[in-house]
Amino acid sequence: MPALPAHGGGEEGGVFHVLVTGFGPFANHQPDNPSWLAVQPLHNVVLPLDTETGGKHRVIKISALQVPVTYESVASVVPKLHLRPPVLPDQVKDDFYRLPQDKGYDFIFHLGVAGRGPLRMEKLGHKLGYHMKDPSGKLAPTVKxxxxxxxxxxxxxxxxxxxxxxxxxxxxxxxxxxxxxxxxPSRGFGAGYEKFPDEIYTDIDVSRLVSHLRKNGVEQIYSSMDAGHYLCDFAYYCSLAESKRNGKPYEKDRNTQVLFVHCPPVGQPLTTEEVTEAIRRIIIWVCLENAEIAG
Incomplete structure (x- = not known):
């Protein structure tokens, strides 16, 4: 797995910048989407890493963003999150941890809601096959x-x-x-995504991460190869592709790490607090793993 960069210079020398996203309300999830309920408590949270590299203790700065539940919003918001520096929606940008100029997020972690059951950690996103209308009644773009x-x-x-x-x-x-x-006609990612494959896998070792979580108290979780060909899958593929687009091929360790996890509706069977705790543990594992590699 590529190493996350340790931002150089000043107080940013030991900081991992993490963005966690959840979806907004829709249909049966009013007024709040369970994914956003679980993500929101981590906004502007700083977590210490149980490691020391080069004489500097490292920390994780987390920001949380709500993404509207439409194909159009995902296609507009997600690519900008991978720019260096990221471009955030105007209404929230002043309430987020600021990144150094010309730096991107080290880890972008997306959360969405699925059906009743355990947490589902997705291994890959799909380019095509989006034929369900979003809550606004619109379809994904046609791919010629x-x-x-x-x-x-x-x-x-x-x-x-x-x-x-x-x-x-x-x-x-x-x-x-x-x-x-x-x-x-097929629907999904066309213009601008021609060079990307039909499936993109995350660089994160999902199987090993799931095994770690199960051994350390997060038992209600498993890995998945099908993110659903709906808005969650759409966001995941978009984020994975944009990470590769904005990475530097001659510095492969500079690519932003990307992951997607599906959570169940509240209490089916996990509480919001249990999902939030699982998110926290996933973030620490990803950053700690890469801190040790980088060190």
Whole structure:
């Protein structure tokens, strides 16, 4: 796992800057989304690290941000969080720990709500397949595939099934009903994300982190390979891609670490306080792990 940078110079020499995000209210989660309820208590919190490197004790400065529950908001807010320095929404920027000029967050940790059950730590985000409307009634952007050459083929050249396979290869979703197929354009990340793969994995060792948490009192948690192809997955892929876009290829340890965890509705079975404590432990593990590597 790439090492988190220790910001050099002055009082920032031993600081890890962490941003935690939760989603805003929607539909069945009024007035507050359970993810935001769990994240909010960590805003402007400073945590010590149980390590000392180069004679300096290190600390973690955490800021918490609420992201509106729409594709448009995610696409607008998340990329700016990965700039150096980050660009925060105007209404909150003066209440966040300030980062040194030309520095980004060391760790951006996203939280979203899922169904009843344990915490779910996601290993990867998906580029395409976002066909559910957000709470505002809007769909994710349409992703245009390359021009097809179907019009230049004789109908006898390809069977209906073969045409369906080719259309899938061009980025379309194909639904079947017997011998007939209907095509709907794929939705997700298109313009500006062409160079990124269909799946992006986090650099964090999710399996090892989950094992650590289970051994240390956080038993209601497991890893997942499916973030849901909805707003949580959309935010996760966006954040993972932007981390790579804004990293320096010749300084791979400079990439911002990114992680997404799904939490259940309050009390199903975890309380808000239990989720907050799990978040705190995850943040400490990620920063401590990287502090030791960097040291």
């Amino acid at each position: 595939g390359p021009p097809s050459d179907f019009g230049r083929r004789e109908e006898s050249d390809m069977s209906v099934g073969e045409q369906a396979v080719e259309r899938i290869g061009l980025g379309f979703d194909v639904e079947s009903a017997g011998d007939t197929y209907s095509v709907r």
